[in-house]
Amino acid sequence: MRLIVDRDRCEGHGVCESAAPDLLELDEHGDLVLLAEGELAPEHRQQAADSVVICPVAALKLEG
Known part of the structure; x- marks a missing residue:
């Protein structure tokens, strides 16, 4: 199983980061x-x- 990000759809809200802190983070941009x-x-x-x-x-x- 892999986690896939659709970069065209992502708006950088960051709520996913709170749900999966070991897997995702927002960078400085x-x-x-x-x-x-x-x-x-x-x-x-x-x-x-x-x-x-x-x-x-x-x-x-x-x-x-």
Whole structure:
């Protein structure tokens, strides 16, 4: 399972960062940075799922 960011949709609200602090952060420009790219570790899957649900512009999705 991988977490995917649609950079065209992302508006940098940052609520996903609060749901998945081990996986996501906003940089100094307000751009979302994936801290864990590729296959998610089992202990990060719930955070990833929470971030997908909480994103106000549906810019995140889980794949795989």
